[in-house]
Amino acid sequence: xxxxxxxxxxxxxxxxxxxxxxxxxxxxxxxxxxxxxxxxxxxxxxxxxxxxxxxxxxxxxxxxxxxxxxxxxx
Numbered sequence: 687x688x689x690x691x692x693x694x695x696x697x698x699x700x701x702x703x704x705x706x707x708x709x710x711x712x713x714x715x716x717x718x719x720x721x722x723x724x725x726x727x728x729x730x731x732x733x734x735x736x737x738x739x740x741x742x743x744x745x746x747x748x749x750x751x752x753x754x755x756x757x758x759x760x
Contacts, residue, residue: 687715694718707752709745714757 687700689708700706700715708715721731752760 688718689713689715703742704745705749705753706757707749709740709748712748712752712760714760 687697688694689711690713691708691711693708693710693713695704695708695715697717700708704715706714721729
């Protein structure tokens, strides 16, 4: 799942733990788009993995504040 600032999380974290509120920017999540096959050759996806665990207590405070506000009004 990805937000408008391109923060990415697995669907379990994005929807079940963060309840559709990005812990980094408070945006909502949508399914990550699939890159067309003909573009992968010239623009390959990165293989670099960046792991930045979130402080779940702080994320929960953020989630509770924003989860009932529609994404377009956050």
